[in-house]
Amino acid sequence: MSFLDQLNPQQREAVETTDGPVLILAGAGSGKTRVITYRIAHLIENLGAMPESILAMTFTNKAAAEMGERVEKLVGGLSIAKPVISTFHSFCVRMLRRDIEALRILSTVPGSPPIGHTKQFVIYDESDQQQLVKSVMKRLGIDDKQVTPRSVLAHISWAKNHMLNPQEVYLKSDDPKTERVAQIYEEYRKELRKANALDFDDLLLEAVRLLKAASEVRDYYNRRFHYILVDEYQDTNRPQYELMRLLAGTRHNVCAVGDEDQSIYSWRGADIRNILEFEQDFPEAKIVRLEQNYRSTQNILQAASAVVANNVRRKGKNLWTSRQGGTRIGYYEAPDGENEALFAADYISKYLRKVAGEGENARAAVLYRTNSQSRLFEEAMRRYQLKYHVVGGFSFYERAEIKDLISYLKVIHNPDDSISLLRVINTPTRGIGKTTLETLEQVALETGVSLWGAVEQVIQRQLLPPRALAALKGFRDLIDDARAMLAGTYVERMQRTSQLDESVPDETLEDEQIAFDPAAFNSGAGVTPATGESEDTAFRTPGGPANTAEILKFLIDRTGYIKQLEEEDTPEAYSRVENLRELVNAAMDSRDRGETLDQFLDHAALVSDADAYDERAQITLMTLHAAKGLEFPLVFLCGLEEGLFPHSRTFLQPDDIEEERRLCYVGMTRAMDSLVLTRAVYRRRYGTDLPEASVPSRFLEEVPGALIEDIGTPRRARASARAGAPAPHQQHAETHYAYEDEDQSASWVAPATQRPAGKSYSGKTYNSIDNIAEFFASRGKKFSLPKLPVEEVKGKKGFRPGQKVRHPKYGEGTVYQREGDGEDAKITVQFPRYGLKKLVEKYAQLERA
DNA sequence: CCCTGGTCCCAACTT
DNA sequence: GGGACCAGGG
Numbered sequence: 033m034s035f036l037d038q039l040n041p042q043q044r045e046a047v048e049t050t051d052g053p054v055l056i057l058a059g060a061g062s063g064k065t066r067v068i069t070y071r072i073a074h075l076i077e078n079l080g081a082m083p084e085s086i087l088a089m090t091f092t093n094k095a096a097a098e099m100g101e102r103v104e105k106l107v108g109g110l111s112i113a114k115p116v117i118s119t120f121h122s123f124c125v126r127m128l129r130r131d132i133e134a135l136r137i138l139s140t141v142p143g144s145p146p147i148g149h150t151k152q153f154v155i156y157d158e159s160d161q162q163q164l165v166k167s168v169m170k171r172l173g174i175d176d177k178q179v180t181p182r183s184v185l186a187h188i189s190w191a192k193n194h195m196l197n198p199q200e201v202y203l204k205s206d207d208p209k210t211e212r213v214a215q216i217y218e219e220y221r222k223e224l225r226k227a228n229a230l231d232f233d234d235l236l237l238e239a240v241r242l243l244k245a246a247s248e249v250r251d252y253y254n255r256r257f258h259y260i261l262v263d264e265y266q267d268t269n270r271p272q273y274e275l276m277r278l279l280a281g282t283r284h285n286v287c288a289v290g291d292e293d294q295s296i297y298s299w300r301g302a303d304i305r306n307i308l309e310f311e312q313d314f315p316e317a318k319i320v321r322l323e324q325n326y327r328s329t330q331n332i333l334q335a336a337s338a339v340v341a342n343n344v345r346r347k348g349k350n351l352w353t354s355r356q357g358g359t360r361i362g363y364y365e366a367p368d369g370e371n372e373a374l375f376a377a378d379y380i381s382k383y384l385r386k387v388a389g390e391g392e393n394a395r396a397a398v399l400y401r402t403n404s405q406s407r408l409f410e411e412a413m414r415r416y417q418l419k420y421h422v423v424g425g426f427s428f429y430e431r432a433e434i435k436d437l438i439s440y441l442k443v444i445h446n447p448d449d450s451i452s453l454l455r456v457i458n459t460p461t462r463g464i465g466k467t468t469l470e471t472l473e474q475v476a477l478e479t480g481v482s483l484w485g486a487v488e489q490v491i492q493r494q495l496l497p498p499r500a501l502a503a504l505k506g507f508r509d510l511i512d513d514a515r516a517m518l519a520g521t522y523v524e525r526m527q528r529t530s531q532l533d534e535s536v537p538d539e540t541l542e543d544e545q546i547a548f549d550p551a552a553f554n555s556g557a558g559v560t561p562a563t564g565e566s567e568d569t570a571f572r573t574p575g576g577p578a579n580t581a582e583i584l585k586f587l588i589d590r591t592g593y594i595k596q597l598e599e600e601d602t603p604e605a606y607s608r609v610e611n612l613r614e615l616v617n618a619a620m621d622s623r624d625r626g627e628t629l630d631q632f633l634d635h636a637a638l639v640s641d642a643d644a645y646d647e648r649a650q651i652t653l654m655t656l657h658a659a660k661g662l663e664f665p666l667v668f669l670c671g672l673e674e675g676l677f678p679h680s681r682t683f684l685q686p687d688d689i690e691e692e693r694r695l696c697y698v699g700m701t702r703a704m705d706s707l708v709l710t711r712a713v714y715r716r717r718y719g720t721d722l723p724e725a726s727v728p729s730r731f732l733e734e735v736p737g738a739l740i741e742d743i744g745t746p747r748r749a750r751a752s753a754r755a756g757a758p759a760p761h762q763q764h765a766e767t768h769y770a771y772e773d774e775d776q777s778a779s780w781v782a783p784a785t786q787r788p789a790g791k792s793y794s795g796k797t798y799n800s801i802d803n804i805a806e807f808f809a810s811r812g813k814k815f816s817l818p819k820l821p822v823e824e825v826k827g828k829k830g831f832r833p834g835q836k837v838r839h840p841k842y843g844e845g846t847v848y849q850r851e852g853d854g855e856d857a858k859i860t861v862q863f864p865r866y867g868l869k870k871l872v873e874k875y876a877q878l879e880r881a
Numbered sequence: 882c883c884c885t886g887g888t889c890c891c892a893a894c895t896t
Numbered sequence: 897g898g899g900a901c902c903a904g905g906g
Contacts, residue, residue, distance in 0.1 A: 888902085
């Protein structure tokens with residue numbers, strides 16, 4: 033029982049309550065992962081549970097992998113049977129790959145195959161979904177300017193997350209727009225089925241439907257899993273909740289771990305009711321609260337708790353830590369976004385040097401609300417020659433060349449996948465143009481087949497001029513050849529097609545050096561000397577089906593994809609070639625793990641940005657959302673400005689603002705030792721425009737003043753705070769926005785070597801933190817807002833979005849929008865009790881609140 | 882049919 | 897800063 037002694041009494045109770053439902057309310061840093069892993073270990077080691085009877089579900093693959101490793105460390109010798117630790121989505125995909133055909137229904141047309149998805153289904157990512165919605169809208173003749181595909185898709189996803197089908201959306205709709213959405217939704221669903229595709233939301237929905245509809249499938253899983261654990265329970269949506277209930281069966285051995293204050297995915301359907309209704313659905317549920325925080329200093333914890341305490345919709349809890357005191361929370365007010373980023377880079381480089389020298393855990397994170405903020409920080413880090421790691425943003429699998437090849441694989445796996453087919457049918461260009469595509473779409477529509485089916489028909493019926501027909505044949509043969517490779521029938525196919533003399537046109541064979549010879553491969557003769565990579569032949573069963581890496585190589589050779597890129601001869605093209613090689617490497621790794629093509633594709637579809645987090649990186653840049661579950665000795669929380677954080681799109685709904693506040697709480701509680709909050713007084717929105725003045729985030733004001741310390745505000749910004757000085761952005765042109773360094777401390781000067789020439793970067797220097805801290809200490813004020821010259825022109829009051837105001841009748845509210853100038857300005861204000869009100873500034877007796 | 886350059890929007894978080 | 901879309905010449 034030794035390892036259980038490492039737990040505090042509450043943790044231990046959570047671990048040892050194994051029979052019946054348990055809800056663990058685990059505050060930030062209270063050892064949540066520890067409790068889950070120890071619980072699994074306890075079940076196996078002390079209670080003799082079979083490892084494979086335990087199922088733990090997480091939100092990211094990363095979390096699942098980490099949990100698995102930690103369990104393995106606790107329980108040696110798990111090599112044969114392992115607990116299933118997986119993300120919701122991956123688990124559902126596995127279930128569906130096994131049993132989705134149980135959902136097929138017999139066709140009413142005699143002799144036709146059953147209707148519904150087959151095991152060969154593909155997963156549609158967001159861009160696939162977008163394309164599909166677009167094509168549906170086009171077909172229905174809906175103008176994509178009035179209703180954007182984007183908003184339609186958001187609506188559809190919302191409906192799915194709330195388990196509403198198109199009919200239900202239609203019945204509930206009370207405006208023509210929603211009715212149209214319902215209509216698009218219906219068609220979208222039909223198209224998905226036709227393409228044998230599922231979108232992300234479907235993965236959960238169909239899994240739930242499967243467990244509900246097929247009792248033998250449900251019985252199988254209920255017999256198999258005796259213990260169900262759910263991580264990040266506060267972020268589960270309805271389908272996930274139902275899935276958990278169905279898997280729990282009658283045993284009710286479910287353990288859910290969550291923290292209501294860290295619920296940050298309501299926009300993805302996360303439902304706080306899941307926590308509340310847990311006690312209703314499982315009346316015998318036991319609740320365990322973990323309130324000791326092992327991560328942060330008292331100052332950090334207090335500051336974060338003070339912020340989140342402003343939320344109304346919460347149960348409330350009392351987190352405590354034994355790490356008394358700690359350094360105060362730093363606040364830096366940068367004149368603009370560039371300076372904010374440079375400050376962070378400078379501060380972090382100093383910090384890391386110091387901490388690393390002391391042999392401490394030298395890691396720091398820069399957290400921001402939106403991915404687009406990362407660019408400035410990346411530039412700043414590069415200029416300081418700091419190695420950094422960005423999580424999220426543009427992922428590997430979203431790159432055009434990767435998506436192209438993945439789309440080829442998807443078509444080979446499932447030719448009915450029309451979206452992928454459209455993407456690759458003329459990539460690289462092979463002479464298939466608009467008219468050909470229109471003909472294909474028409475035939476598909478008329479005969480009710482997929483585009484792939486239409487390809488065959490158009491060729492058979494010779495519906496196009498010879499030239500176009502030849503191009504189309506070339507494409508069809510390419511796909512058929514690859515499919516034959518996959519099936520292991522390539523040689524047979526070659527013999528057959530050469531007899532029919534309907535093979536690939538001779539010119540293709542002559543023009544392109546086919547480095548990879550599929551015929552040799554399928555016959556087991558090995559790779560032709562042209563590639564000569566003997567390593568690849570070693571794993572292959574002679575004559576057996578081709579693996580993913582081999583198909584990829586075949587595709588690259590046959591389409592001339594890389595060849596064409598190399599001819600471009602630009603750095604960009606070569607980086608694309610590099611990416612493709614990386615993809616082939618990934619496929620070889622997949623093959624080494626013994627995975628099939630569909631598993632490779634599933635993996636590509638389900639890797640998330642958060643999975644890219646590398647805990648060895650000293651500096652990590654990421655969004656607040658991606659930071660959930662992580663911890664860092666030093667955390668920079670940046671862009672604390674009304675409209676950015678909290679984001680302007682949340683101003684309308686008080687509930688959304690509360691979620692922003694939880695996000696702030698999540699961000700702050702990532703910090704172990706030091707936390708720095710920053711804001712830019714002026715920020716550029718779309719790169720080139722004039723910078724806009726910002727209002728400090730309300731969250732800044734919610735941090736108790738005694739816990740905060742101003743650090744390093746450049747003096748020119750300070751000078752401009754006095755009346756009459758020009759705005760900082762007006763100074764940019766003539767001088768620099770930061771002041772000359774007084775003590776000439778070399779470390780405060782951005783490294784000159786890295787400065788891109790031609791930009792106004794030169795000579796940007798900074799003040800010493802110590803000097804400025806002293807200055808602000810003597811000033812004795814928490815947050816000084818430099819006067820915004822823009823405001824003075826616009827009128828005395830000039831309420832801006834995000835500001836808090838008081839109205840004689842409606843009380844306190846937040847400015848949402850401002851229209852017009854001067855006295856005629858109309859402002860829209862969100863009042864907690866009265867909702868949105870549009871007021872004329874001149875008449876409404878508004879005051880600053 | 883293909884490529885190009887210009888223009889118009891845009892951008893919150895993500896499995 | 898950049899992706900999507902379109903018009904127009906090769």
